[in-house]
Amino acid sequence: MIPSQNLWQDRYEWASERIINIFNDRKSPDFILFDIGSRDDILKKHLLTIPVLYKGFDLDPIGPETEKWDIEERFPYAHRSPHVVALLEVIEHLKNPGICLDNIGKIMQPGGYLILTTPNPQWSTSRLSLLSTGVLTCFTQSDLDVNHHVFTPWVHVVEKLLKDAGFEIQEYVTLEGKTRIFDENLRGGNSLKKLIARIIKKLIERRDPGACGMSYGIIAKKI
Numbered sequence: 001m002i003p004s005q006n007l008w009q010d011r012y013e014w015a016s017e018r019i020i021n022i023f024n025d026r027k028s029p030d031f032i033l034f035d036i037g038s039r040d041d042i043l044k045k046h047l048l049t050i051p052v053l054y055k056g057f058d059l060d061p062i063g064p065e066t067e068k069w070d071i072e073e074r075f076p077y078a079h080r081s082p083h084v085v086a087l088l089e090v091i092e093h094l095k096n097p098g099i100c101l102d103n104i105g106k107i108m109q110p111g112g113y114l115i116l117t118t119p120n121p122q123w124s125t126s127r128l129s130l131l132s133t134g135v136l137t138c139f140t141q142s143d144l145d146v147n148h149h150v151f152t153p154w155v156h157v158v159e160k161l162l163k164d165a166g167f168e169i170q171e172y173v174t175l176e177g178k179t180r181i182f183d184e185n186l187r188g189g190n191s192l193k194k195l196i197a198r199i200i201k202k203l204i205e206r207r208d209p210g211a212c213g214m215s216y217g218i219i220a221k222k223i
Contacts, residue, residue, distance in 0.1 A: 001155055001172050006205075006212040008177040011088050011117040014217050016046035018171075019084055022113055023050045026083060034082040036104070037090035038066055055079065071100040081109045087116045089215070091158065092138075092149045101165040108222040114167060117175065117217045118153040124179060124201035124211040138214075155216060167220035174213030178205055 007014060023031050031052050035043050038056030041063060047054065057069040069076065072095070085104055094100050104114065119138040120126070126137040135141070136152065143149040159169060179201040186194055205212045 001159060001169070001210075003172050003174045003209050003212070003216065005173045006178055006209055007173050007175055009175055011175060011215060011217065012042055012046050014173070014175055015043060015086055015088055015115050015117065018115055018219060019047060019052070019086070020050055022084055023052065028083060030080075032080060032082040032084075034085045034107075036069070036071060036085060036087050037093075041066070043086055043088065055082075071103050072096050074103055075107045079107075081107060082112060084113045084115060087114060089117055089119070091116060091118050091153050092151050093147070094151055097151050097153075097158075098161045098164060101161050101167070105165040105167060105222060110222055112222045113170075114162075114220045114222070115217070116158070116220065117215050118158070119149075120174060120210070120213055120216045121152050121154055122208065122210045122216075123214050124204040125214070127204055127211065128197060128201065155210065155218075158218065162218070162220050166223055168223045169218055169220050171217075171219040173217050174210060175215040175217055176213045178202075178212045 009017070019033060031050070033052050033054050035041070035054065035056045038058050039062055041056050044054045044056070056063070056066040058066050059068070059070055061068050067077065085108060087104070091097050121136050121139070123137065129135065129137045139149050139152050155172065162169060179198055181195070181198045181202060
């Protein structure tokens with residue numbers, strides 16, 4: 001897949017904007033959003049302008065209103081089906097992402113939307129890291145040990161898993177921007193080395209738009 005846009009937005013800005021757009025299209029008085037991996041409900045704080053019925057789920061809930069759900073298991077509640085499910089920076093933590101996406105698909109009615117973001121293995125910075133260290137950025141031993149990044153979400157693999165779970169991809173974008181050659185972070189240290197690396201990254205991004213962002217986002221419709 002080729003991304004339709006390379007955006008400077010972070011995952012919460014992009015996801016909340018898309019959720020608001022879906023809400024405006026649906027015009028439903030009981031618009032339901034499930035936020036999986038909600039932690040401290042950051043996404044909810046970006047949606048204060050719409051009357052969304054927000055429900056957070058997490059493997060290890062923090063807040064009293066967040067419900068526990070291990071998405072490798074079937075949904076354990078009798079809640080109404082959501083209009084939108086948010087899965088922001090979660091899939092890279094899953095040992096069995098195909099099973100998890102299938103479980104999410106089973107709680108959704110046709111026409112519902114899944115909004116997914118995840119670190120981008122195609123990112124130009126990751127490609128240089130792979131050449132210099134043999135490991136992709138965001139998928140190092142430290143990321144495994146500390147952050148539990150156990151699944152490398154290549155976009156073509158995620159696309160296949162979504163299709164198998166009954167979803168059709170509506171949008172694919174990269175997030176958090178293209179490489180800037182000149183900015184304040186170029187100063188100090190080995191500026192020449194930084195400059196050369198940035199030029200190489202810009203060349204990679206020119207050849208492959210999928211390399212432009214640290215993360216990517218997908219909107220998938222349940223069919």
